[in-house]
Amino acid sequence: MLSERELDRYKRQILLFGEEGQEKLKKAKIFIAGAGGLGSPISIYLAVAGIGTITIVDMDVVERTNLNRQILHNDRDIGKKKTVSAVEKLREINPDITIKAIDTTIDETNVARLVGSSSGIVDAMDNFPTRYLLNETAVKKNIPLFHGAIRGLYGQATTVIPGVTPCLKCIFPKAPPKEVFPVVGVTPGFIGMIQATEVIKFLIRDGRLLTGRLFIWDGLEAHAEEICVERDPKCPVCGGSHAPAKKVVKNPAKSPVRKKK
Amino acid sequence: MTVKVRFFARFRELLGTDILVEKKGTPVVLALVKEIAQKKKDGYDAIFDEKGNFHEFVIVMRNGKRLEPAETATVNVADGDEIAVFPPVAGG
Numbered sequence: 001m002l003s004e005r006e007l008d009r010y011k012r013q014i015l016l017f018g019e020e021g022q023e024k025l026k027k028a029k030i031f032i033a034g035a036g037g038l039g040s041p042i043s044i045y046l047a048v049a050g051i052g053t054i055t056i057v058d059m060d061v062v063e064r065t066n067l068n069r070q071i072l073h074n075d076r077d078i079g080k081k082k083t084v085s086a087v088e089k090l091r092e093i094n095p096d097i098t099i100k101a102i103d104t105t106i107d108e109t110n111v112a113r114l115v116g117s118s119s120g121i122v123d124a125m126d127n128f129p130t131r132y133l134l135n136e137t138a139v140k141k142n143i144p145l146f147h148g149a150i151r152g153l154y155g156q157a158t159t160v161i162p163g164v165t166p167c168l169k170c171i172f173p174k175a176p177p178k179e180v181f182p183v184v185g186v187t188p189g190f191i192g193m194i195q196a197t198e199v200i201k202f203l204i205r206d207g208r209l210l211t212g213r214l215f216i217w218d219g220l221e222a223h224a225e226e227i228c229v230e231r232d233p234k235c236p237v238c239g240g241s242h243a244p245a246k247k248v249v250k251n252p253a254k255s256p257v258r259k260k261k
Numbered sequence: 262m263t264v265k266v267r268f269f270a271r272f273r274e275l276l277g278t279d280i281l282v283e284k285k286g287t288p289v290v291l292a293l294v295k296e297i298a299q300k301k302k303d304g305y306d307a308i309f310d311e312k313g314n315f316h317e318f319v320i321v322m323r324n325g326k327r328l329e330p331a332e333t334a335t336v337n338v339a340d341g342d343e344i345a346v347f348p349p350v351a352g353g
Contacts, residue, residue, distance in 0.1 A: 034353055036353055037352070037353055038353045039353070123353075124353050125353050126351070126352050126353035127351060127353075128351050148353070149349070149350045149351055149352060149353060150350055150352045150353065151270075151271075151350035151351065151352045152271075154270040154271070154350055155350065156349060156350060172318070172320075172349050173317075174317040174318040175318060175351065176318045176348065176349050176350060176351045177318070177351075178351070179351075181350070181351065181352035183352055188352075188353065216269060216270070216347065218269065218270060218273070220274070221273075225269070227320075227322055227325065227345065227347070228325055228326075229327065230327065
């Protein structure tokens with residue numbers, strides 16, 4: 001049940017989703033891997049939208065060089081754990097939701113436990129090895145993965161529905177090389193908003209998800225493009241024994257519940 | 262025959278994009294892209310490894326369909342084809 005306060009807080013989006021849609025957001029548990037450039041805008045917007053439980057994981061300390069893009073953290077937070085800074089801000093932004101921040105490095109020994117029984121995993125990482133771990137976990141647990149990545153003024157995003165769409169390993173069999181990537185805050189802002197929009201659409205079961213499509217953003221040209229991506233039957237993550245049984249290619253967000261008027 | 266080659270993101274910055282190539286023969290995708298990229302060393306190095314193959318993380322598409330790295334050396338382009346070359350990014 002939504003409280004009077006919540007009905008008030010979410011009034012303008014209840015016009016879009018109905019109270020039923022808002023309840024779905026409230027019941028959702030979203031796991032955000034990373035409280036950096038992508039994790040900042042994603043967590044802020046999922047918090048204001050009323051996602052009931054947000055778990056955010058990061059192991060870093062806020063540095064001055066983060067502040068051009070990691071808008072969850074302010075100048076006074078330099079030296080503070082990103083998880084501490086994230087909890088402070090997100091609780092202030094929306095006291096009606098539950099924020100859990102975990103200060104750890106995501107690795108193969110803890111990823112399954114950290115993700116738990118989340119409704120969705122948001123990839124806000126800055127490296128492919130951890131992305132691949134999140135992807136494997138998403139496939140094994142049959143939880144959607146919302147991918148985003150950026151460099152400079154370029155970005156990409158896609159939504160992985162295990163057993164239905166290609167997984168991250170089908171789309172990117174080999175990781176791009178590691179580097180200290182150049183970035184201006186608007187790019188993770190933009191790509192993060194695509195990911196957060198996907199999360200909301202998935203939860204309220206509305207619209208057409210970014211499934212089987214890789215969204216490519218070229219900020220220099222102000223040009224967006226998408227390329228079709230397909231499952232790799234030989235994929236070591238989702239093409240073999242780990243693949244969930246269901247074979248029906250159906251966009252879950254296309255089905256039930258449209259907005260209530 | 263005429264083929265359009267589209268470079269994305271950093272590759273576009275280095276080599277330009279929507280490059281129309283007119284050819285008498287039908288080269289394989291790898292040879293066609295290589296010929297264009299060879300005009301600029303840093304563009305070439307960004308896309309190809311020292312053996313002259315696509316870097317393994319580079320995504321190559323022919324008419325919207327992904328080509329496996331090995332296929333780029335065996336699949337010939339045809340008139341009207343559109344070849345897209347895209348570098349995934351990894352930052353966050």
